[in-house]
Amino acid sequence: MNIVVLVKQVPDTWAERRLKADDKTLDRASVDVVMNEIDEYAVEEALKMKEASGGEVTILTMGPERAVETIRKALSMGADKAVHLVDDALAGSDAVQTSYAIAKVLETLEYDLVICGSEATDSRMSVMAALLAERTGKPQLSGARKVTVEGGSIKIERQTDNGYDVVEAPTPAILSVVEKINEPRYPSFKGIMAAKSKPLTTLTIADAGIEADKVGLASAPSQVVEFANKPPRQAGQIVKDEGDGGVKVAEFLASQKIV
Amino acid sequence: MAEVLVLVDHVDGAPKKVSYELLTLARTLGEPSAVVLGKGASAAAEKVGAYGAEKVYVCEAEELSSFLVGPHASILAKLVQEKSPTAVLLPSNATGKEIGARLAVKVGGGLLTDAVGVTSELVAEQQIFGGAVTVQSKVQSGTPIITVRPNSTPPVEQAGAGTIEQVTAEFTEADKAAKVTETVVEAKGGRPDLGEASIVVSGGRGMGNAENFSIVEKLADTLGAAVGASRAATDAGWYPHQNQVGQTGRTVSPQLYIAVGISGAIQHRAGMQTSKTIVAINKDPEAPIFELADFGLVGDLFNVVPQLTEEITKRKG
Ligand SMILES: Cc1cc2nc3c(=O)[nH]c(=O)nc-3n(C[C@H](O)[C@H](O)[C@H](O)COP(=O)(O)OP(=O)(O)OC[C@H]3O[C@@H](n4cnc5c(N)ncnc54)[C@H](O)[C@@H]3O)c2cc1C
Ligand SMILES: Nc1ncnc2c1ncn2[C@@H]1O[C@H](COP(=O)(O)O)[C@@H](O)[C@H]1O
16 A cells, blocks of 8 residues: 655744744744654554555655654655655645645645544644545544454544544545554664655645646745744642642632632 | 634534634624535534534535545535625635635635634734744635634534525536545544544554553543554554644644654654644653653653552542
């Protein structure tokens, strides 16, 4: 089975994340960046499928130059090759535009499955699998906490608000996974060394046949018009239990008119 | 006045509170039209007129229950094409966001998710980076498709005509690509929905085992609250997965959030940081949860929580 894993480089959630004052887009340059946490689970799931039934795992990232660090990490975990879509014209693209660009690159690849994470920690939109399914006409298998592949068909447990749904579809399909699905491996030393020589294709928007006026901030269908940094939440009152801790909490709730 | 389409979230015909919130919000943007889909839609349709819906578009096609989100997006797309609404509002939960996403591609609309407010100029307010930054966003081209978080607007009744119109749709093969073959309910019944509750009491690894969660449940019940859990607790099998609060669990924004035996890891905070008031009970004074608590109690939960429950019961008389 040939699998494409979508991996995004995001600002570290522990870092202070900012929007840029001039164009009100995410400041990706001045913060520490990491692979979007849940994407590691997507990579892991692809590697497990490959180990079970063969095929190739291709990493696909759309992002600036330095996103190559994240690609290397995915390769060092064991993916076979990577495609990096990088072009200044892409800067400021919103989710709908990003899905257009990624779908264009997917047209150039052969795959049975596309796997993405359920949510990126920067945008927190959780929409990429749905957007790509709509664009490609392929089945959407999103929010999977468990996946079984059998022949040309794939079955997931999709987490819902009350339990889970079992959802089934033929391959090729678009899958997104939540962190319950597995435990991602750490890259081994050997893996890190091997990653350096694995094939990495870099594409511009022209290479991928992406129309310039359909991506980027200028034509983004949704844009930030204003933003304000809120003062960080102030820690409140901290009280040590002296045997009447429960009463103290109740008093606080009463002072807030909650009880 | 142009229509504003509101996708009604309902469980077998019982609309969730968020649907009334969205209808209340829609009244400030235009003429609210409810869209009620799936099993039980007719029953739910009867209820939305009371919150100002002038028109109620109903479809109970079987495909809506048996395929994942594609058919829902198709019906909304058809309505967008026919009615040219000012905006489409959907609840900001996993399904609402995904329907919105597919709809945006189908009709060339712009998508904004997790709005906590929408002005009459259709500017959506969002809180990003765990509530550290507030942004105002706008759809610049195409129909604005906005998903709105529960608890963003208090629902206010106002009679609308509630005229019911049946909608038929033809679904494409792509709409019917992912088949739902089974729906399993694991949630514990009887308590308010986690996403909609105005008070949430959550337990973490500090609870020690599944049985001890009854301590948290008792407190929740005296407060009329929903019960949440950290990932450590759901992974251990102490509480159902769908009660997980956090980055990959539910995002909650209640009036009051009480964290019991939870350290406050960044992924947990991501799901509760925008709660109005936060109370933490933890025996470790260094626990990061105290950094964002309005009231922190350093102590053993096994002493503090039962006493708290008792004290609230007493005060309620
Ligand atoms: C990709 C990814 C996604 C994640 N998503 C989520 C998510 O959605 N939600 C989530 O919650 N986590 C998530 N996590 C996990 C997160 O990083 C933490 O591991 C988790 O939140 C820890 O749960 P906890 O606070 O219950 O446990 P711990 O960190 O072990 O904290 C337990 C706390 O209980 C206190 N305690 C123990 N005994 C008592 C007692 N008797 N009385 C009072 N206090 C006591 C301790 O002092 C401690 O602070 C995710 C992690 C990853 C990698
Ligand atoms: N620029 C990107 N490049 C590659 N994958 C992406 C990109 N943006 C989003 N994704 C994938 O889509 C998932 C969900 O992102 P989102 O819908 O933005 O929350 C992520 O976990 C990634 O797998």
